[in-house]
Amino acid sequence: xxxxxxxxxxxxxxxxxxxxxxxxxxxxxxxxxxxxxxxxxxxxxxxxxxxxxxxxxxxxxxxxxxxxxxxxxxxxxxxxxxxxxxxxxxxxxxxxxxxxxxxxxxxxxxxxxxxxxxxxxxxxxxxxxxxxxxxxxxxxxxx
Numbered sequence: 001x002x003x004x005x006x007x008x009x010x011x012x013x014x015x016x017x018x019x020x021x022x023x024x025x026x027x028x029x030x031x032x033x034x035x036x037x038x039x040x041x042x043x044x045x046x047x048x049x050x051x052x053x054x055x056x057x058x059x060x061x062x063x064x065x066x067x068x069x070x071x072x073x074x075x076x077x078x079x080x081x082x083x084x085x086x087x088x089x090x091x092x093x094x095x096x097x098x099x100x101x102x103x104x105x106x107x108x109x110x111x112x113x114x115x116x117x118x119x120x121x122x123x124x125x126x127x128x129x130x131x132x133x134x135x136x137x138x139x140x141x142x143x
Contacts, residue, residue: 004131015108022104026097027071031056031064033105036073036090036098044087046079073097 023033034054042049051061065088068074073094079085090098113121 015112018108018111019104022107023101026100028097028101029064029067031060032068032073032097033101035061035064035068036094036101039074039088039090039094040098044089046085046087050088068094 019033020030023029028036031054034056035050038050038054039045042053047058047061047065050056050065051058054061056064065074065076069076071093072091074088074090076086076088079087113124116124
């Protein structure tokens with residue numbers, strides 16, 4: 001039987017390489033596509049929400065957001081209820097970039113599922129979700 005870890009590593013590396021080659025064409029760096037996609041559904045959220053939902057360390061989020069702000073993809077605004085909190089918003093340029101990210105991921109999904117039936121696509125995603133559920137929370141365990 002093929003070893004799961006080898007298959008996952010190989011798939012992940014190839015997927016990542018394809019994605020970031022395309023993201024580089026639209027001047028996006030690592031971490032930015034995930035944050036753009038999250039903000040498209042959660043515009044105005046706080047940095048902690050981005051870190052938690054995107055599974056990125058808070059210090060890394062701060063750094064990535066600073067670069068995104070310099071690139072004109074987002075802006076941060078003080079929260080009206082708590083001035084220590086910054087809400088993060090997509091700019092028009094950020095919305096456009098996020099749409100391009102969606103197109104890129106759809107293109108890669110089409111490549112991944114070439115020759116698959118709709119049922120096989122759903123099964124593959126369900127199986128990967130089950131594997132993820134089995135592993136969720138385990139990265140912090142010391143066992």
